[in-house]
Every structure is written in C-alpha cells, then in structure tokens.
Amino acid sequence: LIEEVAEGARDFNPPPSSVRAAARRSYRARRTLVIEYDDDPLDESEEVETLLQEAETVMRNKRPMVDFDVQRTVLKGGHATPCLAPPLDLATKAEDILGDDSAKQTLLYRGADETVEELVRWLEEGNL
Numbered sequence: 001l002i003e004e005v006a007e008g009a010r011d012f013n014p015p016p017s018s019v020r021a022a023a024r025r026s027y028r029a030r031r032t033l034v035i036e037y038d039d040d041p042l043d044e045s046e047e048v049e050t051l052l053q054e055a056e057t058v059m060r061n062k063r064p065m066v067d068f069d070v071q072r073t074v075l076k077g078g079h080a081t082p083c084l085a086p087p088l089d090l091a092t093k094a095e096d097i098l099g100d101d102s103a104k105q106t107l108l109y110r111g112a113d114e115t116v117e118e119l120v121r122w123l124e125e126g127n128l
Contacts, residue, residue, distance in 0.1 A: 020051055023051055023052070023055055024051060024054050024055050024058055025055075025058065026055075027051075027052060027055040028055075028059060030066065030067065030068055030069065031068075031069045031071075031122075031126050032052055032068075032069070032070045032071070033071050033072075033073065033118075033119070033122045034048050034049050034052070034070065034071070034072040034073075035072075035073055035075060035082075035115065035118065035119075036072060036073065036074045036075070037074070037075055037076070037077040037078055037079065037081050037111070038074055038075070038076055038077070039076070039077060039078045040077070040078050040079045040081075041079070042079050043079070045072055045074075046072075049070060049072045052070045053070060056068040056070065069126075071122065073118055075111065075114055075115060075118060076110075076111055076114070077111035077114075077115075078111075081111035081112060081115060082111075082112055082115045083112070084108055084109050084111065084112045085109045085112035085113065085116075086107050086109060090107075091103065091107065091109065094106065094107055
C-alpha cells in the first residue's frame with residue numbers, strides 16, 4: 001500500500017479476499033453492531049458477522065481474557081434506508097403538522113428513524 005501511494009496511486013480497490021483476510025487478522029473492536037435490512041439485495045450482513053466471529057477467534061488465541069460482542073439485527077428497509085431521512089428541521093415541521101407516524105410514512109423515513117433508535121439502544125446498552 002505504501003509503495004502504491006509513493007507511486008502516485010489515489011484510488012484503492014482491494015479484492016474482497018484481501019479485505020476479508022485483513023479483517024480476520026486485524027479487526028479488534030470489542031463491540032460491533034451489524035445492521036441488516038430485510039429488503040436489501042446487496043446485503044452481506046451474514047458474511048460480515050461470520051467474518052467478525054472468525055476475527056474474534058483469532059484474537060482469543062492472542063488474548064483469551066478479552067470479551068467480544070458481535071450483534072446482528074434485522075430491520076425493515078432496503079440498502080438506502082439509513083440515508084433517507086430528511087433534514088431535521090423539515091422532519092420536525094412535518095411531525096408537528098402531520099404527527100410523528102404520518103410524517104415518517106409520508107416522507108419515507110420510518111426506516112431511518114428505526115435505524116437511529118437501534119443504534120441508540122445499542123450504544124446505551126454498552127454504556128457508550
């Protein structure tokens with residue numbers, strides 16, 4: 001990688017096998033939340049979860065006393081769901097006028113809102 005940068009490379013497109021090998025060898029986060037959307041044809045959550053569990057096994061061989069927590073949750077939505085929230089000021093105005101549920105349905109951000117709720121739940125669970 002350093003040689004490629006020295007030679008002027010600006011874009012990196014490592015093959016998936018290289019990314020998987022590096023993650024197995026180097027991933028060390030003690031808590032990880034993997035969010036899967038039930039209508040996402042591009043989803044690789046199961047593969048990511050398996051990869052992270054393999055990384056945990058590698059790390060346990062080095063540091064057996066360290067605890068790891070990999071959680072996978074499935075939410076309604078598709079690949080772009082977490083990106084569909086409108087600006088906060090618009091969402092707040094719509095909720096004031098239409099009510100929470102109606103605004104989320106009309107502006108199509110119920111899934112983004114549920115994603116935020118799941119992230120907050122996970123963070124609070126870990127006291128982060």
